[in-house]
Amino acid sequence: MKQALPLSLLSMFLAQFAFAQTSAIGTVYNDLNKNRIKDKNETGIANVCVSNGRDVTLTDKSGQWRLPAGDDTGFFVIKPAGYGVPVNADQIPQHYYLHKPNGSPVTKTDGVAPTGPLPGSIDFPLWQQKEENRFSAFLFGDPQVRGITEVNYVMHDVVEECLGTPAKFGISLGDIVADDPNLFAEVNAGIGQIGVPWYTTFGNHDFNRGATDDRFSDETFERFYGPSSYAFEYGQVAFIVLKNIYFTPDGKYKAHFVESQLDFVRNYLTHVPENKLVVMVMHAPVVICDNRKALFQLIEKRPNLFSVSGHSHTMAHLFVGEKWGWTGAKPHHHFINATVCGSWWAGLKDELGIPHATMNDGAPNGYSMLTFNGNQYSIRFKAARRPADYQMNIYLPDEQPKTAWDTTHVLVNVFAGSPRSKVEMQLAGQTDWIPLQITPLGDPAVATMHRLSPYLDATVDGTKLDNVLGWKMDEPEISYHIWRGAMPKNLPTGTHRITVRTTDQFGQTDTAHRIFRVR
Known part of the structure; x- marks a missing residue:
């Protein structure tokens, strides 16, 4: 008769078995031929951050990583400086793997199809690229299109003049569409013509209509762009993109950070040297977030920091101080960017049939260019189809x-x-x-x-x-x-x-x- 395992050993065995069943493993590797397949001669890359949206781990000397996995988890590699990640035909970075065994709940727009069991290994390809400490990036706020006519406005009013840019990448600050995520594909294909990697932020008009829980408000967004909170690095700058739009059970929304996002920021920043500039990217201005102080506590001691948002259809530089709960040594600079759509594509149409779309504060519609030099930054506004010196x-x-x-x-x-x-x-x-x-x-x-x-x-x-x-x-x-x-x-x-x-x-x-x- 076999002797039963002691209770303590049995508990340890079951705990290890459960951990193995709820963990994802993978490798970050140097994709020398950029075919997105880990070939035999391609080695792992050590000390690269990988996250599940809450936890952040560093790859070991072989490029391997392990993270907890749930039944709705987005895993992503945080692009380190000096490396590139694959992009799709629309220049959307493919830095992630979505684990949704049962797929997204059914809503008016399709989310993520069932992904099945966790793969044996989730591997993220990177390749070395030259990155200067001085570089520029686009900042687009709220294209907010309501149909294909307004998709065309975005292309003719803004995108076409950006072709041939020296910028290294672009960031959209949310409200890509106006309540119809089916239009993501059209907007992406157009912006992709600029020819640089393009990162995207979740906005309140990008949600899945009919979602019954905030967790499922970004399912279509995830299908096109990946996790709605993530990070990447370029030069001496670390960008942290956060979904700060939270949908309440009554179908309304508020500006709010959930606990997993705050944990992600806390965990990631332990790997970011203080001499690097940290740029916090979000849709709604940080000052209207109901729990902004929780975020401030994580970042206010960093010497090199600023944040950007869209949402308000106005443009403003805020210097956040004690009035808003900031207790850092100096006021925090938060920039509310101009919107691509201006005042929701309203106003008289010009000779090309495009509305003037002047924003509610009198600034023209347009976009901004961020320029970085090491951990220093500057911002330059550009009015759509106007001379650069029209300020x-x-x-x-x-x-x-x-x-x-x-x-x-x-x-x-x-x-x-x-x-x-x-x-x-x-x-x-x-x-x-x-x-x-x-x-x-x-x-x-x-x-x-x-x-x-x-x-x-x-x-x-x-x-x-x-x-x-x-x-x-x-x-x-x-x-x-x-x-x-x-x-x-x-x-x-x-x-x-x-x-x-x-x-x-x-x-x-x-x-x-x-x-x-x-x-």
Whole structure:
């Protein structure tokens, strides 16, 4: 008769058996021929981070890794600096493996098909590539397309002018679509024409309609882009992309980080040297996240850090301090990027049939370029289909009586301006520069545009005017990048010119001019 195992040994055996059944293993390897197959002569790469969305482990000297696995787990390699990852035909990085044995729940759009049991080994290919410490990357906010017509707007208004770019990659900040994830494929194929790897953030309009749990709100997103929280590195910069849109049981959403994301940030940052710049990427501005302090506690002691978002259809530089729960040694710079769609593709159409799409704060639709030099960064806004130096609008009457100019003020909307920008004006023929004061106001042009909105629901001969004017614009919002100053007194009769000069926090200087008449 066989002797029974002692209870302690039996428990240990069962625990080890359970661990083996709920762990994924794999290798990160140097894919010398870039065929995405681990050939016999291709060795593993040590000290590369791999994650399951919560835990982060380093590969051993053979490139092998092991992580816990659940029944809905996205595994991904964190691209290290100096290496590339495969991309698909649309330039979407293929740095992940989705483990969903039963597939996604059924919703109005398809999620991930059943993946079956865990593979014996989940292998991630990398290959060496040259990466300079100085490089640039695109930042697209909210393309937010509502159909193929607006997909075409994205292509003609923004994407086509980005072809031939020296940028190394791009990041979309969420709301790729407007509640129809079926359009991901069309948007991806178009943006992919730029020809650089493109990373994507989850937005509140990218969700699976009909999902009954926040865990399943990003199933179609995952099918196209992989895990909705992940990281990658380039040069001296580590990018952490987080899904900070949380759907509540009543179908609404809030800006929120779940515990697994906070654990992921905490665990990954233990492997990121403090001399590297960390860029936190998300859809909703960090200041509206209900548990932002939990994230702040993980990052506020890092000396090199900033964060970016979209969502608000305005552009702003926030310097986050104690008011928002930040207790770091210096304010945290959070940049709310311009949107590709502007004000949801609303407004009068131009000669090409594309709406002006001016954002609610008076800035034009467009995108930004991030430029990095080691662990330093700068941001440069680019208005869609406008010259690169179109960075402001000057508001001043064209003509007034001489007596009226003594009480007239000039307003300047510096689209990407911040409280750290310097804005000043000079009258032609004079040498003095007159400083302007930042003065949050509604943009005058947006107010004028908005007055068209009552007509958008009207009809002429049975044709709705929104076919001509586009979607109804939202209410104008306060712009936090408007400057105001008094005009010089006793201007002589005739034609005059003022020049406005602005220098931003990165030392970038722009000028613009306005011609007016005194009668």
